[in-house]
Amino acid sequence: MKIGRIGWLLLVLCVFTSPALAARLPNRLDDIPIYPGAVRDPELEELYRESAYYDETVVFSDVRAYTVNAIVDDVLRFYLDYTEATEGWPGIDAEDVEPGEMVGPWYSVTFYPDRIFEHIVEYGRVMNEGNWIRPIKPPN
Structure with a gap:
């Protein structure tokens, strides 16, 4: 019976700790690293915004465009x-x-x-x- 309890305890620990061990992804655009040497391109951002379509389910959107050599x-x-x-x-x-x-x-x-x-x-x-x-x- 003790082996069963230990097994359940290990399973619960794995379930609760696996998200903490996974790679953390950024929650904001400012937290995403930019490729070295990339230059922000406001003209391209505006061109994309003018041509993009978002349906009513989109709560928030932002566009950042960069050019890179x-x-x-x-x-x-x-x-x-x-x-x-x-x-x-x-x-x-x-x-x-x-x-x-x-x-x-x-x-x-x-x-x-x-x-x-x-x-x-x-x-x-x-x-x-x-x-x-x-x-x-x-x-x-």
């Missing part, structure tokens, strides 16, 4: 390391998360479409220079 791979690695995100679908949809429940950050790897390697200008602004990803070296 780096390859996307390096920026992505910076934020993956910070958030300790795991690869793959977490197995739960956002609408199924109960109050007080937390799903850690996750990501999914996909292939880039060919169009991202093109030079794209929209409304007089360079949207894609075509060289923002590290090229894959062909095998010898």
